[in-house]
Amino acid sequence: MLPSGAYNFTETEREILEFWLRNGFFKPEYDPKTDNFISTEELKKKIKSNEITPWSLICPPPNAYARPHIGNLSGYAYQDAMARYARMRGKRVLMIPGKDHAGLEGEGVFVREVLEKQGRYKFQMSRDDFYNEIWEFNVQNKAKALKDEKEMGLSADFDRDIFTLDPRIVDTVLSTFVELYKAGMVYKGVRLVNWDPKARSAIADNQCVREEREGKLYKIKYPIIRRKVWSLGFRESTHLERIISKEKTIETRALNPEEKDRYFGDIFTGDIIVCVDKTDRNSSPIYKKVKNYFQFKNIEDAFTKLDWKNVLDIDRASMLEVEHSYSKLSEGYLEKINKNGLIVFELEDLKEEDFITVATTRPETMFGDTAIAVNPDDIRYSDLQGKRVIIPLTDIDIPIITSPRVLVDYGTGVLKITPAHSQDDFIIMSEWNKENKNKSIGYRNVISKELFLTGNACGKYSGRKYKEALPDILEALKSNGLLVLEETIKQNVLVADRTKALIEPLMSSQWFISVEKFKKPVMDMVKSGEISIHPKNMEEKFFFWMENLRDWAISRSLWWGYRMPVWYKGEIKEEIGENGEVVEFIGNEPLDYSNSNQILVSITHPEAIEAHFLRHAEALHNVDQFIAGVTDTKLTEKGKTKILEIIPKLKSENYNLILYSPLSRAKETASIIAKELGVESIELEFLKERNFGNYEGKSWDEVLQSNPNIDPEKFTLSNDLVNAETTAEVNNRLEELIQNIATKYKGKKLLVVTHAVLIKFLEKKLYNTERPVEISNLERKIIFVPPAISEWRQDENVFDTWFSSGQWPYATLMAWGLFDEYFPTDVMETGFDILENWVSRMVMFSWFRFNKPPFKDVYLHGLVQGADGQKMSKSKGNVVDIDKVRSEFGTDAVRLVYFYQNTAGSSYAFTNDKPKNFRQFNNKLWNAAKYVLQNYFEIFGEKTEFLFNSKSVESEFAKKIIDHIKEVVTQVTKNMDKFQFGLATFNLYQEFWHTFCDKLIEESKIFLKPGEGSKVSQEEKTDVALVMVYALKEYLKLLHPFIPFITEKIWSEVPKNSKEHRSIMFNSTDKN
């Protein structure tokens, strides 16, 4: 019987959650037919034989370091509704929850919330120490998220909760990189990074802040190459021939009128004529440029096949590309020309209008300019578009390009473009290059990480600290009359949030994934309908992103995450080449990416020694379940038998040395194996188990009683055990072990017989991860022990978070050994804001590795906003306190807020009138159930089986109710199948309250509570009582995916027949 009074959700939710978890209903191994569990192996077999239909959803993992926010919680509601709906329809549901290490953000939170509050600093720590601490921080916090997930009613298999840095996930993620590398789809390239000179590290944009500082603005004149540049040398010209052959030297002079008339047609004052010595044509840069420009195979071809007369007359623009000089600006240039056998005739000096004036706060970066930009609509400069200018103090000429980003009325309206040292310029370059592929501009890095000017472009200033060279540069500009203005201004500069150092944007070498090959197949999966995105209009967004996707930089200068499985033989150094290009060196040699003597992609250390670690066979303490540590226990008879069973497997490995712990259980195990295999064995003191101090010999029950807060999972590796061997001591022993394997036993095929906790310590030490699962007796772990001394160094970078989370669906399934059965998954449910970042990456990787989509449907939910309709944020004070709302209105009511009248992809405000309304709805449901059941039990009693067939009712009123139910079921089912949860809950809400309760229940009172003189027959009364229960049960089943707690509670009180499951989770609506 349901208790009278209003619905008590607090108590019910606690009770029902306990009921679900205790019974293991969320596990796919649970078999509702037998109300029992099958083994995972059996489950797999049954799925393969089509005996049961699998359905899976991998939950998007919330960040491990904090409680899930309201967006994650709303996601759980949708995920859960879909899973419960599938489960009720007889599918075998697997829903895997997880937690994300959240690379960049995770590291940022740890540094801010933990280290900085303790006055510590990341770069004062060793990488290992930092990693261990942040790991601990995450482990401690992720329990909170798990609690929230359970309390929201998420029907996921919590035993399979998995962390993104779990070693099983790591293996999969890294192997994908290896595969991509083999397929030639990753490469190293350069991109602009924010260099923090103080931290000596590249940092993310959101780790920088803008600060107002006083700075100086300079205006600098760049000379325009207005004149045409003529190139001669191949043209038949006896006069020039004579000059060249006779003197074999160079002359620079103005052309006299006679020459002009004789050799050139429409030559103008100001043009420059460059002549080339034919005899020196192979070394001349002008020849080379000509060759490249016209794409001749060699210079002879260029010479013989090209009609130079036509070129000169028709295609002057091409000649502009060739070579030219202003002797006035660059004394060194003449010298260069002379060496290369050029003759330069200059017709006239430069004039004032031959300059363009640029405003800049950073004159020292002008050596890195690769263009000058003006606004395309700026009429002042329209005649200059496409012309070239000379960078002052150099002989480098750069084009004048256009960009709508250049503000016409700001400064001079002219911007110098230094892509290697300015974010904005880098963007302008990228945009220009995208639109003007044949006129693309490059970058020139002229500042090193040590803040020196570097490369040829800087001329005599190269090699000096740029701040020290700056006064000299300004002086040189001044003396050439090229510095026109210098004023003090306030400017916003980018500063590192933590170190307060001025950010130096510069080019750095990064790993990229080339994305071109992904585009078509990935888009095709959506176009063909293999993957459906809900709402459909988001597919546009997806295509736009994919089409415009550029190669993806996947390396990040962080410590928290997956370190890249790339190894360099020696220390890698990044330097700036002579022409401003980024070059990497290993030692003194430039890095050649194809040279496997320099670079290797490998998950383990390239010289790692493979050793097999075997846990001893079953010993007495395993049976009696107490903590043995260094307490010596003997093997059981069963244990000894089991050893013999694995001998054939061990034989096939051809071990030639066995190392073992001196404790009896390991020693006995090893001696049996050694005897059977006929292999030498050595006892080593440092292989024994950890000493557990006061806990030695204690049973787990005793441990838990003495300290109820103890987490058995973490106990064995904890450093808080009284009188136990410290973790440092264990690690010292392991150090000795590693040394021994790397030196003494090098070249041996090793089997090491030891203990579970010791193996766990070793894995943690070597792989920086913890095993969440136990190592069973006689389980073998293959461990790669790095050599004691090696030149190989691992890449310092970690992967971009999306690189790993993009593999989440298959990585989780592979980790749990359920890939074959459950992949592709059925649905991916996540926020619409990460469609591009996450969903597209998952499809990309899934296509690459398996040529399959990772899921069939994508449901994108909108974002939950504050009551004011704004995005929730602490500073706005509009954050919904989920605990408060849940305790006031109940979890079911909160869940209904997420569903009711909501459509996929649209955001909605969380106002308290909503859960209040649904609390009332739940109460209505509760009371209606009470009414229906009271009447039923009055007639049938409590313990009777519910015998009812909707086809064989006689009463007109009962038929009316059945019709009503049929219609609701049809409507709701239709909407569920179309992911229209908003409509489904709307239907249910309206029909249940305003039709079923307000109309049908009221009408039923005529039959169930007949007044004086009523003509209602007993049969009719019975019929109505039955059909009302039937209707209630159908409603409960339809409502269950949305409000699981209350429906389960009522279901527990409802009369059932023998075919119905005791939990509502496994009952589908009536098919009749």
Place this chain on the structure above:
RNA sequence: GGGCAGUUAGCUCAACUGGUUAGAGCUUUCCGUUUACACCGGAAGGGUUGGGGGUUCGAGCCCCUCACUGCCCACCA
């Protein structure tokens, strides 16, 4: 800067891809009931669907245009 949504009753949102009189919840007003439910029932008020134009037998929905609002992208653009 680009892209994507959105603008419907006082407030928060629907309207199942062009089809009856545009519907709900909250709020407001009136009436009623107290053994399923006051976390109730019955009723009422409230809309030129952001402005303007177009296509159509028919437009909240499609097209054009203007005006706002929100979101995403920043070691990705």
